[in-house]
Amino acid sequence: xxxxxxxxxxxxxxxxxxxxxxxxxxxxxxxxxxxxxxxxxxxxxxxxxxxxxxxxxxxxxxxxxxxxxxxxxxxxxxxxxxxxxxxxxxxxxxxxxxxxxxxxxxxxxxxxxxxxxxxxxxxxxxxxxxxxxxxxxxxxxxxxxxxxxxxxxxxxxxxxxxxxxxxxxxxxxxxxxxxxxxxxxxxxxxxxxxxxxxxxxxxxxxxxxxxxxxxxxxxxxxxxxxxxx
Amino acid sequence: xxxxxxxxxxxxxxxxxxxxxxxxxxxxxxxxxxxxxxxxxxxxxxxxxxxxxxxxxxxxxxxxxxxxxxxxxxxxxxxxxxxxxxxxxxxxxxxxxxxxxxxxxxxxxxxxxxxxxxxxxxxxxxxxxxxxxxxxxxxxxxxxxxxxxxxxxxxxxxxxxxxxxxxxxxxxxxxxxxxxxxxxxxxxxxxxxxxxxxxxxxxxxxxxxxxxxxxxxxxxxxxxxxxxxxxxxxxxxxxxxxxxxxxxxxxxxxxxxxxxxxxxxxxxxxxxxxxxxxxxxxxxxxxxxxxxxxxxxxxxxxxxxxxxxxxxxxxxxxxxxxxxxxxxxxxxxxxxxxxxxxxxxxxxxxxxxxxxxxxxxxxxxxxxxxxxxxxxxxxxxxxxxxxxxxxxxxxxxxxxxxxxxxxxxxxxxxxxxxxxxxxxxxxxxxxxxxxxxxxxxxxxxxxxxxxxxxxxxxxxxxxxxxxxxxxxxxxxxxxxxxxxxxxxxxxxxxxxxxxxxxxxx
Numbered sequence: 001x002x003x004x005x006x007x008x009x010x011x012x013x014x015x016x017x018x019x020x021x022x023x024x025x026x027x028x029x030x031x032x033x034x035x036x037x038x039x040x041x042x043x044x045x046x047x048x049x050x051x052x053x054x055x056x057x058x059x060x061x062x063x064x065x066x067x068x069x070x071x072x073x074x075x076x077x078x079x080x081x082x083x084x085x086x087x088x089x090x091x092x093x094x095x096x097x098x099x100x101x102x103x104x105x106x107x108x109x110x111x112x113x114x115x116x117x118x119x120x121x122x123x124x125x126x127x128x129x130x131x132x133x134x135x136x137x138x139x140x141x142x143x144x145x146x147x148x149x150x151x152x153x154x155x156x157x158x159x160x161x162x163x164x165x166x167x168x169x170x171x172x173x174x175x176x177x178x179x180x181x182x183x184x185x186x187x188x189x190x191x192x193x194x195x196x197x198x199x200x201x202x203x204x205x206x207x208x209x210x211x212x213x214x215x216x217x218x219x220x221x222x223x224x225x226x227x228x229x
Numbered sequence: 230x231x232x233x234x235x236x237x238x239x240x241x242x243x244x245x246x247x248x249x250x251x252x253x254x255x256x257x258x259x260x261x262x263x264x265x266x267x268x269x270x271x272x273x274x275x276x277x278x279x280x281x282x283x284x285x286x287x288x289x290x291x292x293x294x295x296x297x298x299x300x301x302x303x304x305x306x307x308x309x310x311x312x313x314x315x316x317x318x319x320x321x322x323x324x325x326x327x328x329x330x331x332x333x334x335x336x337x338x339x340x341x342x343x344x345x346x347x348x349x350x351x352x353x354x355x356x357x358x359x360x361x362x363x364x365x366x367x368x369x370x371x372x373x374x375x376x377x378x379x380x381x382x383x384x385x386x387x388x389x390x391x392x393x394x395x396x397x398x399x400x401x402x403x404x405x406x407x408x409x410x411x412x413x414x415x416x417x418x419x420x421x422x423x424x425x426x427x428x429x430x431x432x433x434x435x436x437x438x439x440x441x442x443x444x445x446x447x448x449x450x451x452x453x454x455x456x457x458x459x460x461x462x463x464x465x466x467x468x469x470x471x472x473x474x475x476x477x478x479x480x481x482x483x484x485x486x487x488x489x490x491x492x493x494x495x496x497x498x499x500x501x502x503x504x505x506x507x508x509x510x511x512x513x514x515x516x517x518x519x520x521x522x523x524x525x526x527x528x529x530x531x532x533x534x535x536x537x538x539x540x541x542x543x544x545x546x547x548x549x550x551x552x553x554x555x556x557x558x559x560x561x562x563x564x565x566x567x568x569x570x571x572x573x574x575x576x577x578x579x580x581x582x583x584x585x586x587x588x589x590x591x592x593x594x595x596x597x598x599x600x601x602x603x604x605x606x607x608x609x610x611x612x613x614x615x616x617x618x619x620x621x622x623x624x625x626x627x628x629x630x631x632x633x634x635x636x637x638x639x640x641x642x643x644x645x646x647x648x649x650x651x652x653x654x655x656x657x658x659x660x661x662x663x664x665x666x667x668x669x670x671x672x673x674x675x676x677x678x679x680x681x682x683x684x685x686x687x688x689x690x691x692x693x694x695x696x697x698x699x700x701x702x703x704x705x706x707x708x709x710x711x712x713x714x715x716x717x718x719x720x721x722x723x724x725x726x727x728x729x730x731x732x733x734x
Contacts, residue, residue: 048377069383069488080374085396098379098388146382 002150002182007044007054016040016206019054022199024149027176027183029193029214031228032203038186041203042152045184046075058150074146076153081139082127088114088138089123095142113145114138116175133164137171144175151176153185157192169195190228202228230555231572237612238575241587242457248590249450259448261427262435263455269345269420269431270413270463273352274406280353281360281405282398284505287498288361289368290487299506300365303358306509308666308720310673311418312690313709315351316697317512318342320519320706322350327515347423348431352416354512356409357505363405367397379488386489411463415456415580418675418690422697432456433582440586440680450590453583460578516709523707530685531708534692535715541607541688542671542719549611549667550660553618558652560619561626562634569623573616581609585677602681606688610671617670618663622656629655661727665720672716689715 002022009016016037022028030038043049045056047068056064058072074095082091093100093110102110114120117137127135136157143151153172157165173196176183187193193200193214200217202210202224209224221229255263288300306314321327322342329339342350371393379389417433424430430438432452439449560568588605592598598605629652637651675690682691689712696705 046381048380068380073381075378075381077374077378080372081378083375083392083396086392094382094392098382098384098392 001057001059002045002184003055003057004045005055005057007051007056009040009044009049009051011040011049014040014206016044018203018206018208020201020208020211022182022184024059024182025180026199027173027181027197028185028199028201029197030184030186030201030203031188031190031193032186036203037206038203039154040206042075042154042184042186045150046073046152047071071150072148073150073152074143074148076139076143076151076156078155078158081142082135084127086127087123088119088125088127088130091127091138092142092145095145109145113141116144117141117171132160133168136160136168140168140172140175144179147179149180149182151181151183153183155186155188158188165192166195172196190225230552231559231568234552234556234572234612234615235575237608238579238584241584241591242579244587244590245450245453245457245583248446249454250447253451255451258427258430259435259452259455262430262432262452263459265345265424265429266414266431266433266459269348269352269424269429270410270416272345272349273356273413274410276349276353277356277360277409278364278402278406280357280505281364283497283501284357285361285364285368286394287501288365290490291495291498291502293502299502302506302509303361305513306355306358308669308673308716309355309513310675310690310712310716311351311355312422312675312693313516313673313713313716314354314512315419315422316693316705316709317514317516318347318351318354320515321511322347327511343423344426344429345424348416348419348429351419351423352409352413354508355419356412358509359412360405360409361505363408364398364401367401371397376487380486384488386491386494389487389489407463407466411460411577414459414463415582417580417582417679421675421679422694432459433580436582436586437680440589446586446590449586453586456580456583457578460580464574464578513713516706516713520706520708520710523703524710527704527707527711531689531692531696531704531711534687534689534708535711537603537687538672538689538712539715539719541603541610542668545607545610545614545671546664546668546723548607549614549618550664552611553615553622553663554656554660557619557622557626557656558648560623561630561652564627564630566623566627569616569619573619576612576616581613581674581676582680584609584612585680589681599681599683602678602683602686603688605681606674606678607671609677610674611667613674614663614667614670617666618660621659621663621666625656625659626652658727662724664727665723668719668723669716672719673712 001024004018004020006019007016014035014037018041030041032038040049044051047063047066050065054064055062063071083094086094089110090100092113093102093106096102096106096110111120111123114123117140119134119137119141122130122134127138130138139156157168160168169192183197185193185196194217198214200210200212200214201208204224210222212222217225218229288296319326319342322340323329324339324342326342332339341347376393379392384392414431415433416431417437420429420431420434421437424434432455436449436452436456439445439452556569556572560566585605588609589598592601592605633651633655634647637647642651673690674688675694678688678691679694682688687695689708693705693708693712696708
């Protein structure tokens with residue numbers, strides 16, 4: 001379980017204060033307007049920012065101030081996920097070894113991971129020759145290859161057109177089922193959230209104003225959710 | 230206007246071609262000048278970019294008090310009159326300078342700043358900041374998320390070098406080095422003061438000597454053509470880099486925390502920042518410290534020269550703006566920034582001294598060129614400043630056309646009303662900045678004026694040069710403080726004017 005215990009942070013005039021829990025294998029969508037604290041929350045969980053107070057625990061172990069790379073977490077950003085001078089294969093392989101000195105076994109794992117996202121034939125291509133959707137898949141392949149139990153996604157497919165976004169969410173869902181990922185995704189659209197996640201967090205002004213199972217969220221909607229329906 | 234500028238460059242070039250000695254016969258001195266020009270420019274470019282790498286790296290990844298000030302300081306040598314910079318370097322590295330004083334104090338021999346090493350030192354002082362800015366721009370173009378990604382993937386110091394710095398340097402360094410090489414091939418004032426003699430004369434300096442001492446116009450013109458050939462060749466390679474270089478873009482994005490940081494890296498960064506700050510600040514500090522006491526007792530001809538320089542700078546700025554604004558607006562209206570590139574290339578390929586030589590030959594049949602020294606200098610300075618103004622102006626004008634311009638068209642606005650309400654408000658700020666650059670360049674210029682002028686007609690940099698030549702060091706240092714202050718004040722006034730105007734709209 002991922003526990004966020006009484007996290008508090010004040011930064012540049014913005015304050016965030018919340019407590020929450022995510023069960024193992026659960027998929028949480030973090031919804032909220034711009035500036036509500038979605039990115040800050042993800043930043044705290046991933047370790048780029050440390051809270052002023054409170055604790056973060058994964059599987060009972062405190063990770064509040066653990067180094068980013070040492071956490072049981074992998075991250076997919078909205079963009080900037082790929083290095084333009086590296087091939088698709090190398091970009092994915094960074095997830096295993098940043099110095100790219102791979103064993104034969106590791107090379108096979110990279111190839112498998114590319115096949116999982118439907119990019120088996122693209123290993124030698126440069127990111128610039130890929131479409132936006134393909135680039136997102138490369139990032140996804142690396143995230144999965146990292147084999148970390150928790151995945152954080154910061155509006156990962158915001159730049160894709162709606163049709164492509166639906167495809168990517170479906171792919172992510174089947175892959176996260178297979179890998180048993182615990183997943184937290186910041187997004188802007190309730191429909192995206194519904195496609196992938198089983199729990200919904202709604203953030204407003206740095207506070208968690210709704211924490212509810214996704215099932216039935218539209219049936220008797222909480223008033224705070226009105227603007228998102 | 231574009232045609233006028235083209236004519237302003239090509240007509241003197243034509244005159245130079247017509248006047249050049251034919252068949253070309255180059256003496257050993259001329260060949261030595263060509264060799265020296267290429268060698269010093271190559272060395273200057275190489276040393277500048279190599280030294281810039283650790284400084285840019287340190288600025289990209291460290292936050293510290295005064296970082297913003299240091300980044301601003303990186304812009305100062307660009308504005309600083311070359312002759313002031315050289316005087317500052319003499320005060321630090323020269324025969325009676327601080328460094329030699331310190332060396333003598335610990336019983337070591339003196340270093341000599343004259344000749345190749347001095348010319349390279351001055352060029353590195355003037356161009357190191359440019360190299361740092363070019364590399365830093367590369368760093369700052371890297372998305373913050375990619376650096377976060379590297380942190381998340383656990384990149385080591387070595388991985389950062391491999392996946393960030395090396396690809397970046399491969400992309401930026403060749404262009405930066407070529408650009409600095411190009412700038413240094415047209416070096417005149419530095420070579421005039423620190424070079425000279427058969428072993429340290431640049432082609433530009435040889436033109437000046439052929440013109441001024443031998444009055445051999447044919448040879449001066451021939452050397453001018455060689456200079457153009459060198460610039461065209463270097464320029465053709467450097468063109469890509471020049472095009473990419475934005476004038477006046479903000480480099481103030483806060484530093485990003487790098488993964489794989491370690492003590493050794495922190496120490497190296499601290500050393501790089503301190504060394505760069507000292508290297509850039511000490512000469513300027515020396516000018517101020519040594520010059521201030523001499524300020525009250527400056528001879529009257531210095532004040533007269535200062536007044537002449539201010540008037541010259543103002544007129545050449547007005548001229549440069551009058552040329553640049555219509556060209557920028559036209560390029561934006563036609564969505565043809567290439568027009569500007571061609572003009573920029575022309576004014577870079579044909580150096581001020583070559584234009585000056587050409588204008589002299591053109592004017593001579595009709596009037597006494599020496600009597601027209603100031604107007605000619607003003608015209609050449611305006612042409613030299615043109616590419617810088619255009620580079621600041623055109624992106625803003627294009628943005629204004631794409632947004633407010635369309636709106637104005639939709640509302641049926643035309644002519645002056647369209648210009649006044651839709652376009653000008655958006656370009657006034659870069660225009661102020663560009664005009665500031667033009668004024669600073671003209672104020673500090675020591676080039677064409679040295680070709681033509683008569684005593685009692687000189688500008689402040691020329692007067693300062695004469696004082697240095699006459700070993701009136703105190704007066705020269707006083708004049709340097711005055712020149713530095715006036716140059717920075719002119720830049721500030723124009724830049725500020727543009728901002729103020731923009732803020733009130």
